[in-house]
Each structure stands twice: as C-alpha cells, then as structure tokens.
Amino acid sequence: MKFSNGNWMDRDGFTLQYPSQLHDTAVHDDKAVLYAPFVPIVHRGNTLDGGMMTIELSAPAADVIGVKMIHHKGKMKEFPSFEVKSQEPAFLTEDTDRTFTFQSGRLKTEVNKAGSWSVQFKGDDELLTETGSRNMSYIMSDEKQSFMREQLSLDVGELIYGLGERFGPFVKNGQSIDIWNEDGGTGSEQAYKSIPFYISSKGYGIFVNQPENVSFEVGSEKVSNVQFSVKGESLEYYVIYGPTMKEVLKKYTDLTGKPSLPPAWSFGLWLSTSFTTDYDEETVNQFVDGMIERDIPLDVFHFDCFWMKEFEWCNFKWDDRVFPEPAAMLKRLKEKGLKICVWINPYIGQKSQLFDEGQQNGYLLKRADGSVWQWDKWQAGQAIVDFTNPDACKWFEEKLEMLMDMGVDSFKTDFGERIPTDVVYHNGEDPEKMHNYYTYLYNETVFNLLERKRGKGEAALFARSATAGSQKFPVHWGGDCWSNYRSMAETLRGGLSFSLSGFSFWSHDISGFEHGATPDLYKRWTQFGLLSSHSRYHGNSEYKVPWNYGDEAVDVTRQFTKLKNRLMPYLFSQACEATESGVAMMRPMVLEFPEDDTCQYLDRQYMLGDSLLVAPIFNAKGTVRYYVPKGSWTNFLTEEKIAGGRWYTEEHNYMSLPLLVKGSSLLITGAQEQTAEYDYLQDVTVHVFDLQEGETAAADVWTKEGEKAGWAKASRSGSTITVETEGLTGCTLHLHREDIDRADGGKLEAAGKGKTLVMTGDKAVLSLNESRESHL
Structure with a gap:
C-alpha cells in the first residue's frame, strides 16, 4: 500500500507522523524500550498534546533483533500470532551521548541520539540496512483507519528475494506484494503461500511477525527502500543476520520452525x-x-x-x-x-x-x-x-x-x-x-x-x-x-x-x-x-x-x-x-553461488541439493540456454566434461537435459530403481567427480528412517585418490574423470573395465595412469 506522493508529500487522505528523536530509553531483562515522540522536545510544552512511538528491541536468538513499533498499546490485537521460538535470548546495550546500541551476537542496532531519528542495523560492524527520518511511521486515514509503516533502506545493487511462492519475477525489486493468500492460479500476482519474510543479497533477512495482510513495496514506492505496512496500532519485525543467505534461512527456520522430514x-x-x-x-x-x-x-x-x-x-x-x-x-x-x-x-x-x-x-x-x-x-x-x-x-x-x-x-x-x-x-x-x-x-x-x-x-x-x-x-x-x-x-x-x-x-x-x-x-x-x-x-x-x-x-x-x-x-x-x-532441496543458483553475480537473476535453472545443477527445457525445439558457474562440471547423464564460468546453448532429445554435477563432489547413488524407499546403505555407488590436488570430498548417507548411518570420503594427493567409507555395504566406486590403471594392495576387485570397480574393504587407494595425470 502506498502512502507517499513523491519524495516530498503524502497522499491525500492520509496523515503521517514519525519519530523525531530518541527521548528516553529503558532496559529490562528481556528487552530494551525506546521512546520517540513525534515532535522534537525543545521545551516542556512540547511534551503536551502529541503522540509518541514506543519501540521495543528484543533478541530471541543470537544475530537476531526484534523491533516492535507501538502507537496505542491498548488497541493492539495480539492473536493469533506466529510461534517464534526464543533461544535463551541475550543482548548487550551501550548508552552514550551520541548513540544507544542494542547488540545480539554479531548484529547490532545503533539509534542516533544526537540528532534526527535514525536507526542502523549492522552485521559485523558493516551497515546492512537502516531506517531514518520519515521512514518509521504511524498513519491515520481520513476514514480513521490507522496503519503502521516501516521503510528499510536498499543498498546499491541490493536484491530482494522470497515473500512466499510468487509466480512473477524472481527478484522482487520493483514489485508491490500483499501477503494475503488467494486462490488465483500460477498465472497471476496472487499467491497460495504468502510468507512475510524476505531475504537480501547482502546476507540478512526480514521477518515481519504479523499474520494478517502485510503490504510490501519493494523499491516500488520509494525506490531505495523496502516498505512494509499493516493496519492497526503496532508492527513487529525481526532482522536476521547471516552473513550468508544459507545462514539467514537456518536462523529464520530456527525461529519459525524447521521443516519436518517427509517419509x-x-x-x-x-x-x-x-x-x-x-x-x-x-x-x-x-x-x-x-x-x-x-x-x-x-x-x-x-x-x-x-x-x-x-x-x-x-x-x-x-x-x-x-x-x-x-x-x-x-x-x-x-x-x-x-x-x-x-x-x-x-x-x-x-x-x-x-x-x-x-x-x-x-x-x-x-x-x-x-x-x-x-x-x-x-x-x-x-x-x-x-x-x-x-x-x-x-x-x-x-x-x-x-x-x-x-x-x-x-x-x-x-x-x-x-x-x-x-x-x-x-x-x-x-x-x-x-x-x-x-x-x-x-x-x-x-x-x-x-x-x-x-x-x-x-x-x-x-x-x-x-x-x-x-x-x-x-x-x-x-x-x-x-x-x-x-x-x-x-x-x-x-x-x-x-x-x-x-x-x-x-x-x-x-x-x-x-x-x-x-x-x-x-x-x-x-x-x-x-x-x-x-x-x-x-x-x-x-x-x-x-x-x-x-x-x-x-x-x-x-x-x-x-x-x-x-x-x-x-x-x-x-x-x-x-x-x-532450513535450506531447500531445490534451491536457486544465487543461494549456492552468492559470489557469482550472474546467478543473481537466474530463474530457469536450479540446484537440486548442493551438487546437481538442473536446467529444464522450456520449448518444443529442445533448445536450452543455461549458465554454469566457475569450476569443473560433469554431465551426469553423458559424463561429458563442462567448463564453468560461461553460458551454453544446447539442443537435447527427450532422454536428455543439462544435469550437471559440480566438480570436487562425491555423490552416492543406489542400485534400486523400482521404488524410492529402500536401504540407502546397501549396494551403493560412490561417484567421485574431478577431485583436484589436495582436495577432499565427502558425503553422508542416511537411513530411510532419517538416521545418519554411513559416509564416504575421497581425497587426492598427486595421482593417488584415497576413498574411505563407513557403514556402506556392497560399495562400487566410479571415477568420472579417468580410467583406473591399477589398485594398490589388492583392496579393489575389478568389476569390468574402465572406471567402475567394486570395493571389497572400507578403504581404497587408487593410482591413476600417469600418462593421463596432466588431465586431472
């Protein structure tokens, strides 16, 4: 919902009031409370006939700070409310002449005391986002409907993701989004799954702890702000510091609940x-x-x-x-x-x-x-x-x-x-x-x-x-x-x-x-x-x-x-x-490769887990254009080697598509094809992909009941690859780079020619053909 009329005026029909300065603070065992009047207090008369924003700061977990903006406390409607799990909250405060600081882990909030209203959120002392003059607001319409609004700054080049299952553009910058579940199909701006949580490319997330309709303007009303607003007299949100996007998701799901394991x-x-x-x-x-x-x-x-x-x-x-x-x-x-x-x-x-x-x-x-x-x-x-x-x-x-x-x-x-x-x-x-x-x-x-x-x-x-x-x-x-x-x-x-x-x-x-x-x-x-x-x-x-x-x-x-x-x-x-x-099985490329700017907008390919890249084909010609991040990659279906750091345009028949394995990976597959539920520790194949000098790759194996029960690890030194396993039986080893020349100590028994061998023990040392060593 938009309340502004350009940069200087408000829309007709709305009266906006803003915190003008930090007047007083109070620190309790579970929170700090800030008192910010709507007019500057320059003499005692200014304390009369005016409103004030009360802001509660809390720390439900390390690297998480809750911000609760309150106008009239007696009108607050608290229920229903999302379950937020507090994890032995601990915080530090510091009060100086210039700032009031509230810190949770590596995340801190600095509130300006020496001048106009300003609140900065810093992770590891680097500015993540901030709210300033005319951002945090209490709003009254001519129809006497009250609103609470926050505007958090967007940095140069910062991108916003999430807010539920949205079928429009993957990057949310420039969009107006209402968190209001509707039955609108996949071809509309409506969503079946509206989640008041977004994640930033800068490595922080914002969870608006309001189950009702939260109206987001993501760089769409004020182009350098993410705005969110609700009807009523209070608004609560949490700032979650990563510093990586994966860590943000972990901490967000620590707060709101981990996904259960499907059978x-x-x-x-x-x-x-x-x-x-x-x-x-x-x-x-x-x-x-x-x-x-x-x-x-x-x-x-x-x-x-x-x-x-x-x-x-x-x-x-x-x-x-x-x-x-x-x-x-x-x-x-x-x-x-x-x-x-x-x-x-x-x-x-x-x-x-x-x-x-x-x-x-x-x-x-x-x-x-x-x-x-x-x-x-x-x-x-x-x-x-x-x-x-x-x-x-x-x-x-x-x-x-x-x-x-x-x-x-x-x-x-x-x-x-x-x-x-x-x-x-x-x-x-x-x-x-x-x-x-x-x-x-x-x-x-x-x-x-x-x-x-x-x-x-x-x-x-x-x-x-x-x-x-x-x-x-x-x-x-x-x-x-x-x-x-x-x-x-x-x-x-x-x-x-x-x-x-x-x-x-x-x-x-x-x-x-x-x-x-x-x-x-x-x-x-x-x-x-x-x-x-x-x-x-x-x-x-x-x-x-x-x-x-x-x-x-x-x-x-x-x-x-x-x-x-x-x-x-x-x-x-x-x-x-x-x-x-809390990291999804199907994940955007930006989540797995946040340092690669090309991945930031990619929405026609994805990672399936941490090792497999999938690029579906979206046309009847069978052509696909996809991007491969830096590194060595292998097409899992054809074993063709793919160089990373570039785009590819290919044509595929119906039995094929780009399904790539990231280099320096160890991937374990099973022998059962007729069902998804079987013993994942029995008769497995350990695939080793492009292991480079001095590298180690490992993978765990879980039982179908969800218990971690086995693992495999491969390491490379020179032309020798050492593979170790535990808890796996009937293990076959498959190297996807070079043919195996010989096996040391008789610990491998050849099962056919080339790259596949059956391990008879839980450790194998492989010497690779020296004539091929330069290709490794």
Missing part, C-alpha cells in the same frame, strides 16, 4: 486420478497395472475430489456408486506396494451429512449474528470448519482417522486460501489475522494426526496453502498451472521463490493442471518434475498416464523415474540435512 516413499512418483475425469475402481486398476506392465515405478496413488459424491465435499465417505468396496480396493492397491493419498479440504457442503453435525455442535465458522457462514462458491451452501475450536479439530480428525484405518497414508490438503473475514471464531481470534493463519491450523491438525497414527517421519501432506511456519508440515505443491511452457516457467519461479521463504520441499502438477498438454510438453515437464523434490502427475480434465501421450512419453517417464530412485541416497541425505539447515 522416503513420498519422494517416489505419485499418480493421480486427476480432478474432473470419470474414474472408478476399474480405471484406477488400469492406471496402476499399466504402470507395472510398462515397468514404470510408482510409489503413491492419489484419489482426487470425486472419490466422494458430488455436492457432498467434504463428507469423507467413498462414493459407493464407483467404489463399492473401498477397503478391499485399498488393500489390493497396497499389496502392489503403493501408498494411498486422498483429496480433502476444510469446506463442508450443505448436502454433506457433516454440515448438520458441524452446525449443531458449533464446529463451523459463524457470522456475527450466530448463523453459520455460507456461500455457494466451490460447493453449494458451503461452510468452513473452525479449527480454533478444539472439539472441531477432534471431530475433523476422527473422520480422517477412519480413512487411515481403511488404508489411507496421506492427505492432499487442498484449499485453505478463501477464508472470509466477516466471521466470528470460536476463540474470538481476529478474523483479519486469521485469513492467512487459518491454513496453519488446518494443516497442523492433519499433519499431527498422521504423525500420531503412522509415527514420526511417516507424515506427508500434499498442501496448497501456507503461511509462516507451515514448513513444519510438508509437502507443498504449486497449485493450478496451465499446460504450456510459460506456465512451466512460472511454476519454477514460484518454487524458487518459495525455497527462499523457508520451505524445503515442493512439487507441482507435471505437464500442467489445465487441459491441453501436448506430448512434447508432457515429456519436457516430466524431466523437470522428476528432478524436483517431489513428483506428481495430476491434472484437471485429462488422465495424466504417460501412454496417453505416446510411446516415447512412456520411455521418458520410465527413465527419469528410475533415475530419481537411483539418486535417492543423495536426495534423501539432502532432505535430512534440510530439516537441520
């Missing part, structure tokens, strides 16, 4: 009935058996909306006209090695038998007059479950628990964005603040049920909406996208933006949700989808089985599904590490 099976291929297609048990069996007959691995089958009767969503009962024996059907599907997911949402149509139950027991959102809130969008007479009512949560869980007892393993928690504000909640929560926060309670309820019933590490959602903290309830997918290359590209932009908002696991509808996918698009999106954190075929009015798109689509699906399954020891280790670091 290993969830990383395999998901196949859906699609949405409005006609399907019954016979159709489902044709899909599943068709995948088996064509040797396409499948881990999860998903039943979308019409597993329930029309007009009765949600009643959580199988439509007996097409699924007469659901328990027996699920048993047969699970005997084929599948996990089962079903679609749900928090809306109750009037025709559903649950509507009467919910109305009678007070489980549904109400209007101010006590009647149930209803409308006719989506479902006729639709009402919404009130998750602020503990009894409603228990009621909702009981319905889902019956499905789990029947064999359901996961829920697609759709919707949660169209939450009205003209309602009354059971616990009296502010409906404006609840609009975004509703999705947190909805997905938390379902996720916690899955954990209780299936055990920790076995819970997986397929959620569309999110807010800050929702990363604790994975997995999320990108919502309704069109079936064309433009939408494929905007989908990736949304995922990369989401990954810089604290979320580690993300998926999308392979080949697009809306009808019209061509065989060409299907095959190219399949490559992208199976090189994503999670992979699902789903659509609106089209069956998404690969044979509907031709024999070659079957071959592409088979090859890339098996490739992903073989990569699972690497991918799952990256997933496990993400739960500790």
Whole structure:
C-alpha cells in the first residue's frame, strides 16, 4: 500500500507522523524500550498534546533483533500470532551521548541520539540496512483507519528475494506484494503461500511477525527502500543476520520452525486420478497395472475430489456408486506396494451429512449474528470448519482417522486460501489475522494426526496453502498451472521463490493442471518434475498416464523415474540435512553461488541439493540456454566434461537435459530403481567427480528412517585418490574423470573395465595412469 506522493508529500487522505528523536530509553531483562515522540522536545510544552512511538528491541536468538513499533498499546490485537521460538535470548546495550546500541551476537542496532531519528542495523560492524527520518511511521486515514509503516533502506545493487511462492519475477525489486493468500492460479500476482519474510543479497533477512495482510513495496514506492505496512496500532519485525543467505534461512527456520522430514516413499512418483475425469475402481486398476506392465515405478496413488459424491465435499465417505468396496480396493492397491493419498479440504457442503453435525455442535465458522457462514462458491451452501475450536479439530480428525484405518497414508490438503473475514471464531481470534493463519491450523491438525497414527517421519501432506511456519508440515505443491511452457516457467519461479521463504520441499502438477498438454510438453515437464523434490502427475480434465501421450512419453517417464530412485541416497541425505539447515532441496543458483553475480537473476535453472545443477527445457525445439558457474562440471547423464564460468546453448532429445554435477563432489547413488524407499546403505555407488590436488570430498548417507548411518570420503594427493567409507555395504566406486590403471594392495576387485570397480574393504587407494595425470 502506498502512502507517499513523491519524495516530498503524502497522499491525500492520509496523515503521517514519525519519530523525531530518541527521548528516553529503558532496559529490562528481556528487552530494551525506546521512546520517540513525534515532535522534537525543545521545551516542556512540547511534551503536551502529541503522540509518541514506543519501540521495543528484543533478541530471541543470537544475530537476531526484534523491533516492535507501538502507537496505542491498548488497541493492539495480539492473536493469533506466529510461534517464534526464543533461544535463551541475550543482548548487550551501550548508552552514550551520541548513540544507544542494542547488540545480539554479531548484529547490532545503533539509534542516533544526537540528532534526527535514525536507526542502523549492522552485521559485523558493516551497515546492512537502516531506517531514518520519515521512514518509521504511524498513519491515520481520513476514514480513521490507522496503519503502521516501516521503510528499510536498499543498498546499491541490493536484491530482494522470497515473500512466499510468487509466480512473477524472481527478484522482487520493483514489485508491490500483499501477503494475503488467494486462490488465483500460477498465472497471476496472487499467491497460495504468502510468507512475510524476505531475504537480501547482502546476507540478512526480514521477518515481519504479523499474520494478517502485510503490504510490501519493494523499491516500488520509494525506490531505495523496502516498505512494509499493516493496519492497526503496532508492527513487529525481526532482522536476521547471516552473513550468508544459507545462514539467514537456518536462523529464520530456527525461529519459525524447521521443516519436518517427509517419509522416503513420498519422494517416489505419485499418480493421480486427476480432478474432473470419470474414474472408478476399474480405471484406477488400469492406471496402476499399466504402470507395472510398462515397468514404470510408482510409489503413491492419489484419489482426487470425486472419490466422494458430488455436492457432498467434504463428507469423507467413498462414493459407493464407483467404489463399492473401498477397503478391499485399498488393500489390493497396497499389496502392489503403493501408498494411498486422498483429496480433502476444510469446506463442508450443505448436502454433506457433516454440515448438520458441524452446525449443531458449533464446529463451523459463524457470522456475527450466530448463523453459520455460507456461500455457494466451490460447493453449494458451503461452510468452513473452525479449527480454533478444539472439539472441531477432534471431530475433523476422527473422520480422517477412519480413512487411515481403511488404508489411507496421506492427505492432499487442498484449499485453505478463501477464508472470509466477516466471521466470528470460536476463540474470538481476529478474523483479519486469521485469513492467512487459518491454513496453519488446518494443516497442523492433519499433519499431527498422521504423525500420531503412522509415527514420526511417516507424515506427508500434499498442501496448497501456507503461511509462516507451515514448513513444519510438508509437502507443498504449486497449485493450478496451465499446460504450456510459460506456465512451466512460472511454476519454477514460484518454487524458487518459495525455497527462499523457508520451505524445503515442493512439487507441482507435471505437464500442467489445465487441459491441453501436448506430448512434447508432457515429456519436457516430466524431466523437470522428476528432478524436483517431489513428483506428481495430476491434472484437471485429462488422465495424466504417460501412454496417453505416446510411446516415447512412456520411455521418458520410465527413465527419469528410475533415475530419481537411483539418486535417492543423495536426495534423501539432502532432505535430512534440510530439516537441520532450513535450506531447500531445490534451491536457486544465487543461494549456492552468492559470489557469482550472474546467478543473481537466474530463474530457469536450479540446484537440486548442493551438487546437481538442473536446467529444464522450456520449448518444443529442445533448445536450452543455461549458465554454469566457475569450476569443473560433469554431465551426469553423458559424463561429458563442462567448463564453468560461461553460458551454453544446447539442443537435447527427450532422454536428455543439462544435469550437471559440480566438480570436487562425491555423490552416492543406489542400485534400486523400482521404488524410492529402500536401504540407502546397501549396494551403493560412490561417484567421485574431478577431485583436484589436495582436495577432499565427502558425503553422508542416511537411513530411510532419517538416521545418519554411513559416509564416504575421497581425497587426492598427486595421482593417488584415497576413498574411505563407513557403514556402506556392497560399495562400487566410479571415477568420472579417468580410467583406473591399477589398485594398490589388492583392496579393489575389478568389476569390468574402465572406471567402475567394486570395493571389497572400507578403504581404497587408487593410482591413476600417469600418462593421463596432466588431465586431472
């Protein structure tokens, strides 16, 4: 929301007041309080008939400073509020004639006392950002609506990322963004997942701790400022110092919650009935058996909306006209090695038998007059479950628990964005603040049920909406996208933006949700989808089985599904590490190579974990232009060497795309191709890529239960590479640079010619052909 009329004036209809000077301070055990009147106090008369900003500084963790701006404390609406985890806060203060300093770890806030209002945030004594005269503001409209506003400076060349799953430009500079969840598809400025957190290329982040609509102007109102504002009498934000972007994400997720680890099976291929297609048990069996007959691995089958009767969503009962024996059907599907997911949402149509139950027991959102809130969008007479009512949560869980007892393993928690504000909640929560926060309670309820019933590490959602903290309830997918290359590209932009908002696991509808996918698009999106954190075929009015798109689509699906399954020891280790670091599996190039200016704007390629570079193909010609950062790289599919520090333009068939491994990497793959869930320590291949003189590369291996249980390490000295492992059995070593000439001490047994050998011990010393040494 814009309040300025150029640099010198305010917009008509608004009166703005600003802190003019620091008048007084108070230091308490848990915070420091600053008192900043709106007019300079030059004599006692200035203390009368004027307002003041009260600013509380806190330190919930090292390198984090909270700033809470308050006008009238008695009007503050505190709930609902995000959960912010305090980690034994500690801070230092220093008060001199010129400045008041508040310090947390390596981050400090310096408030000017000697002149006009100025607050600087410094990391390791370097200026990160600042707020000055006319930036921090209390605003009143002519309609008597109050606002709180902050403006933080943007440095020359500084770039801003994040703010949720945004499908527009990846770099947010120049954009106006409202943190307000809406069901707008991937082709609009609206977002299903609006997160009031941004991250700067300078190595700091800003988390605005307000669950309601936060209006951001990122260099769009004042071109050298990031502005954020909310309605009301207070505004709280946290400055988080890295100094790297990865460290910012770790500290942000330390505050708001680490992502939970999805189960290993969830990383395999998901196949859906699609949405409005006609399907019954016979159709489902044709899909599943068709995948088996064509040797396409499948881990999860998903039943979308019409597993329930029309007009009765949600009643959580199988439509007996097409699924007469659901328990027996699920048993047969699970005997084929599948996990089962079903679609749900928090809306109750009037025709559903649950509507009467919910109305009678007070489980549904109400209007101010006590009647149930209803409308006719989506479902006729639709009402919404009130998750602020503990009894409603228990009621909702009981319905889902019956499905789990029947064999359901996961829920697609759709919707949660169209939450009205003209309602009354059971616990009296502010409906404006609840609009975004509703999705947190909805997905938390379902996720916690899955954990209780299936055990920790076995819970997986397929959620569309999110807010800050929702990363604790994975997995999320990108919502309704069109079936064309433009939408494929905007989908990736949304995922990369989401990954810089604290979320580690993300998926999308392979080949697009809306009808019209061509065989060409299907095959190219399949490559992208199976090189994503999670992979699902789903659509609106089209069956998404690969044979509907031709024999070659079957071959592409088979090859890339098996490739992903073989990569699972690497991918799952990256997933496990993400739960500790808060760094996404799919990550923008700028996150992995922040020192490379070329990576700052890249949004058509990404890193899958810390070692794999993926460049999807976004056209029917099969051409791709992508950038490779400095260093040595290897195409994982062809073993071709790629020199870094330059752009490439290539043409690829449907069995290929740029999938590069960073040099000096050690990457571990598995032997299992038929499923994503297996023993990642057994029969592994240790790949060593371009290890240079004096370098060491290492990788951990985690069990499918999420326990670190093995590792491999390779080091190079001259023409000798030493490889050591622990906890790995049936280990094969693969060098991707040169043929092996001989193995020292008989500790390797050749398994064919060239670069692949089977290790018979947990240590191998390799001497490389000296005639090739200059190429190493």
